[in-house]
Amino acid sequence: MGKEKIKICEEFYDIMPPEYRELVDSSTYGKEGRGWKDVGVAKELIEEHSLCAGCPESIAFRYVLACLPNPEDTVMVGSTGCTSLVFPHVAVHNIHSLFGNQNAVASGLKRALAHRFPGKVKDVVVLAGDGATVDIGLDMTLQSWFRQEKFLTICFDNELYANTGGQESGLMQKGFVSKMAPAGKKFDKVRLPEIAEESGCHYVATLTVSKPNRVEKAIRQGVLIAREVGPTYIQLYTPCILEIGKQAMEGLQEMRDSEGPNERFAFKEYISEEAKAYLASLEKEKKPAAIPTQG
Amino acid sequence: MGKYRVLPGPEAFLPPSAACAGIVLPDPGQGHINGEIVHEDVAMEEAAKQFLMAKVPTVFPGPLVLWNWNEKAAKKATAIKALYDELKSHNPGALLIPMPDYRPKYPKINPEVEINPNHPNLTIWHNKIDVCMFVGVHCHQANLSLKIIRGGTNCYTIAMCAQAGHEDAMLSFRDATPEKIWKFVEAVRKAKASGVYANPNGVTVSKA
Ligand SMILES: Cc1ncc(C[n+]2csc(CCOP(=O)(O)OP(=O)(O)O)c2C)c(N)n1
Numbered sequence: 108m109g110k111e112k113i114k115i116c117e118e119f120y121d122i123m124p125p126e127y128r129e130l131v132d133s134s135t136y137g138k139e140g141r142g143w144k145d146v147g148v149a150k151e152l153i154e155e156h157s158l159c160a161g162c163p164e165s166i167a168f169r170y171v172l173a174c175l176p177n178p179e180d181t182v183m184v185g186s187t188g189c190t191s192l193v194f195p196h197v198a199v200h201n202i203h204s205l206f207g208n209q210n211a212v213a214s215g216l217k218r219a220l221a222h223r224f225p226g227k228v229k230d231v232v233v234l235a236g237d238g239a240t241v242d243i244g245l246d247m248t249l250q251s252w253f254r255q256e257k258f259l260t261i262c263f264d265n266e267l268y269a270n271t272g273g274q275e276s277g278l279m280q281k282g283f284v285s286k287m288a289p290a291g292k293k294f295d296k297v298r299l300p301e302i303a304e305e306s307g308c309h310y311v312a313t314l315t316v317s318k319p320n321r322v323e324k325a326i327r328q329g330v331l332i333a334r335e336v337g338p339t340y341i342q343l344y345t346p347c348i349l350e351i352g353k354q355a356m357e358g359l360q361e362m363r364d365s366e367g368p369n370e371r372f373a374f375k376e377y378i379s380e381e382a383k384a385y386l387a388s389l390e391k392e393k394k395p396a397a398i399p400t401q402g
Numbered sequence: 403m404g405k406y407r408v409l410p411g412p413e414a415f416l417p418p419s420a421a422c423a424g425i426v427l428p429d430p431g432q433g434h435i436n437g438e439i440v441h442e443d444v445a446m447e448e449a450a451k452q453f454l455m456a457k458v459p460t461v462f463p464g465p466l467v468l469w470n471w472n473e474k475a476a477k478k479a480t481a482i483k484a485l486y487d488e489l490k491s492h493n494p495g496a497l498l499i500p501m502p503d504y505r506p507k508y509p510k511i512n513p514e515v516e517i518n519p520n521h522p523n524l525t526i527w528h529n530k531i532d533v534c535m536f537v538g539v540h541c542h543q544a545n546l547s548l549k550i551i552r553g554g555t556n557c558y559t560i561a562m563c564a565q566a567g568h569e570d571a572m573l574s575f576r577d578a579t580p581e582k583i584w585k586f587v588e589a590v591r592k593a594k595a596s597g598v599y600a601n602p603n604g605v606t607v608s609k610a
């Protein structure tokens with residue numbers, strides 16, 4: 108797998124725009140142990156983005172793409188929102204679904220891929236905003252977990268509807284006032300990670316994207332457990348600096364401030380017993396085989 | 403209202419698809435010229451003539467032939483490059499510009515090095531392309547581009563389609579195989595050899 112899938116016909120190599128030649132020559136398709144450390148060193152699978160300058164969604168996107176274990180055989184499903192502005196620039200197959208439908212589309216896709224490519228590893232990863240995941244698409248999100256659909260759901264939680272100007276979302280904090288929710292939110296932030304656990308997810312993680320190592324581990328575990336065991340869910344805090352009134356350089360600090368031990372994005376992870384056993388088996392495989400005795 | 407003809411534009415900002423105007427696709431062995439069904443050989447002769455008379459004849463290979471998916475794609479690539487070489491030896495102004503994929507690009511594409519189906523007119527205008535051929539572009543993207551080109555430019559469009567052909571091109575082939583593209587290369591060679599078509603740029607081309 109990997110690079111042999113993206114070869115340019117010899118006759119056309121020299122006329123291809125440089126970014127495509129770089130994808131072929133120095134991207135990390137097929138690389139064992141690809142991860143965030145490839146960012147800035149190898150050709151990334153994201154070409155450009157049209158998010159606001161300094162938007163944490165952009166670095167979150169880059170980490171996610173750098174950490175997918177199997178990008179050449181992964182299909183991502185997105186939904187409307189700020190993330191949907193990025194997907195057209197991504198060199199991983201992706202589908203834009205109607206707002207909120209992403210987990211329903213991914214369910215069908217995952218099953219269809221299993222039929223179409225039996226015996227082949229095909230990963231499906233949903234990546235959508237909090238409005239799509241928790242409000243308008245909550246039914247689809249939960250039903251896919253109840254049905255034990257084998258794919259990873261990633262929510263870019265910026266605690267409001269950023270793309271439409273800052274409406275209240277289920278993941279918004281209680282009392283928060285935004286441009287389009289001037290009275291302040293009256294209810295608590297929906298506890299989707301806990302709901303995910305109760306709904307049958309085998310891996311659930313809540314974190315910010317301030318620590319790339321942590322993001323890498325979560326994404327890898329999320330994809331691998333979904334592939335073998337069952338649904339997984341990762342909620343990443345990607346603050347909308349535009350709507351919370353921060354400057355382009357302040358996104359990282361905002362994430363750090365929100366991940367302290369008692370803060371709402373303190374790192375949390377849940378792994379089911381089945382998933383733990385699976386991860387342990389992977390670790391065991393990784394250990395070098397015993398050195399054969401000479402004889 | 404007279405019968406609709408698929409002719410070089412600029413037709414209108416958002417022209418209707420040629421199919422809506424009553425243009426139908428050719429059957430196997432046929433092609434169409436301006437919406438009129440003709441024998442494939444006739445279409446080959448006409449396409450060769452259009453290319454040889456053009457000031458900036460251009461081939462736009464799409465993802466299905468730029469990327470080495472399989473043996474067939476590689477064979478088509480060889481034939482397409484041979485076609486371009488024939489055009490280039492007749493007219494040094496000939497161009498080969500790829501459509502590597504269909505992603506919209508921000509802030510904009512470089513029209514000198516690529517064509518994008520979402521705004522193909524930019525590449526046509528910038529390079530003053532007067533005759534072009536699409537080959538290896540997925541049908542829905544080709545239809546979109548051909549319509550935009552007809553809407554906003556005066557470029558003559560040819561489609562070397564691997565499926566059922568394109569009504570929105572001024573001339574279309576169907577069922578393009580590597581062999582069919584080679585057959586077209588031969589048609590261009592024959593038309594060149596006839597000596598009827600002088601290099602429109604008036605540049606002396608030495609015989610290779
Ligand atoms: C079916 C449907 N309903 C509503 C909308 C309008 N809409 C576009 S983006 C958006 C909110 C996106 O919020 P979120 O999912 O949190 O993503 P963000 O922009 O915050 O990253 C809404 C309601 C739509 N495009 N489609």
Ligand code: SF4
Pocket residue numbers: 157158159162163164189265269270346347348349350
């Ligand atoms: S509106 Fe907010 S979430 Fe959307 S790109 Fe701008 S900063 Fe990022």
Ligand SMILES: [Mg+2]
Pocket residue numbers: 188236237238263264265266267268269276
């Ligand atoms: Mg949001």
